[in-house]
Amino acid sequence: MLNIDREQPVQMPSESPVLARMLRVEWLGQTVASLCWIISVWVYGLSEAGDWLQLAAASSWLVANLAALQPPDDASQAKGTP
Numbered sequence: 001m002l003n004i005d006r007e008q009p010v011q012m013p014s015e016s017p018v019l020a021r022m023l024r025v026e027w028l029g030q031t032v033a034s035l036c037w038i039i040s041v042w043v044y045g046l047s048e049a050g051d052w053l054q055l056a057a058a059s060s061w062l063v064a065n066l067a068a069l070q071p072p073d074d075a076s077q078a079k080g081t082p
Helices: 017-022 025-044 049-067 074-079
Strands: none
8 A cells, every 4th residue: 555645735846845835725814814804903093002912813814824934953853843
C-alpha cells in the first residue's frame, strides 16, 4: 500500500509553499474575517475602551494568520517539538 501524508496540500511544481498555504480555505476564511472585523471597528468608530480592545483582538488574529504563512522551523521539527 501507499503511504500518503494527507495533511499536506497537493502542490503544483511551480507553486510556492506560502501561496499554497494562502489558498487554503481555512486561512482565507480566517483572514477575511479578521479584516472585516478590523474594518467594522473603523467604520463604527473608536469611542470607548471596548472598541480599542476589539481592534486589538482583530489585529492580533490577522497577525497570527500572517505568521502562520511562515515555513516551519526545521530544527524544532527534527527534535519533535511543536
